[in-house]
Amino acid sequence: MVIPAPEATTAGPEEIRIVRADARTKSDVARMRRALYEYLISLDDAPPPTWRCTVAKDLENQRCIVLIARLGDIPVGTLTANWDSTGWAMLRDGWVDTGFRRKGVARALINAVQRELAAAGARYVAAKYQVSNHSAAAAWTSLGFVANTEIARKEIG
Numbered sequence: 001m002v003i004p005a006p007e008a009t010t011a012g013p014e015e016i017r018i019v020r021a022d023a024r025t026k027s028d029v030a031r032m033r034r035a036l037y038e039y040l041i042s043l044d045d046a047p048p049p050t051w052r053c054t055v056a057k058d059l060e061n062q063r064c065i066v067l068i069a070r071l072g073d074i075p076v077g078t079l080t081a082n083w084d085s086t087g088w089a090m091l092r093d094g095w096v097d098t099g100f101r102r103k104g105v106a107r108a109l110i111n112a113v114q115r116e117l118a119a120a121g122a123r124y125v126a127a128k129y130q131v132s133n134h135s136a137a138a139a140w141t142s143l144g145f146v147a148n149t150e151i152a153r154k155e156i157g
């Protein structure tokens, strides 16, 4: 299943534009993902790195959507989603640059990715976050996500 070509959308009072990442803009996504990973490993309950993927690989994947949020010409946020034939989609690598938070950028990214995923046939969307990541927990809850699982972690050496 191939999802429709990206369409620029606007949302929110500050004219946030959501566009698909491409070869030209993949370095913007890579820059924001690096900032995200640095932030995540600074948390007490840092996630294992196995789910990290290069932007180039994501752009080649037909079941992957990589979005960039722009305010004017400035790339200020990113979000990636993968989906499969079960109807489930997983969001990952969500980041909004620190100076641009609480302006609805994550909301616009999630609304846009939901529209694209629904068009591709997805019915459910999930996101993972660390327990200590309070801003992510608050944002996902506010955006309609309901927490229903816990992942246990044990240090073994």
Ligand SMILES: CC(C)(COP(=O)(O)OP(=O)(O)OC[C@H]1O[C@@H](n2cnc3c(N)ncnc32)[C@H](O)[C@@H]1OP(=O)(O)O)[C@@H](O)C(=O)NCCC(=O)NCCS
Binding pocket: 036, 039, 094, 095, 096, 097, 100, 101, 102, 103, 104, 105, 106, 107, 108, 127, 128, 129, 130, 133, 134, 135, 136, 138, 139, 140, 142, 143
């Ligand atoms: C989580 C994150 C993506 C939110 O981005 P954002 O653009 O600031 O979020 P929005 O402005 O769209 O916020 C939408 C709603 O989420 C809630 N919210 C977002 N950040 C919040 C915070 N720090 N504290 C409390 N509520 C918050 C609010 O209800 C907000 O609506 P409101 O501003 O009208 O009250 C951003 O804080 C971020 O990049 N954090 C670091 C990276 C990260 O944790 N990524 C997620 C990994 S799972």
